[in-house]
Amino acid sequence: MPYDPAQPVWYQWSFDEEFENLQRQSRLFMALDGFDWILKDALYAAESQRRGTILYLALRMYVKDHGRLPESLDALVERKYLARLPVIPVAREPFYFAPDGASEDLNRAIEERNANRANLSLFGADVSFLGQHDTSKPFLWYPARPAAQVDPGAVPGVFIDLDFVEEKETDLPGT
Secondary structure: OOOOOOOOHHHHOOHHHHHHHHHHHHHHHHHHHHHHHHHHHHHHHHHHHHHHHHHHHHHHHHHHHHOOOOOOOHHHHHOOOOOOOOEOOOOOOEOEEEOOOOOHHHHHHHHHHHHHHHHHHHHOOOOHHHHOOOOOOOEEEEEOOOOOOOOOOOOOEEEEEOOOOOOOOOOOOOO
């Protein structure tokens, strides 16, 4: 029905036209739903990396001043390196921090998870990244995607190596 300025808007309303518009909009929203999750994942990853970088830099300053990593991330707040601890977006939990590397149980759980995921290589998926992290060294960790668990043994995630912590070199004889 064409628009007639002499008639009230409610009088010109056509159920058929509105229903067609609603159908078009719902198809558009359904098509964008997948894009919405991709966008949210990208924003989650960017914000997690930003917060991880803040922690990484605070830990570097702590090591420079004290010569070692703190026992817990709370020491960064206590010693005024951070006003408050950054948390993992969505989960609102602190980053997983392993100043001495992973425990044997955690290493076993990570290896099992990676072995299960390595079966994906049979289907052509690239899983070369699975064995790249050395869990015997200090690291920070956060889930790769929004997750309810903050557990490196149960959920795939991103490791931030704290490789700036150097092992003490022993003096060699004659130097």
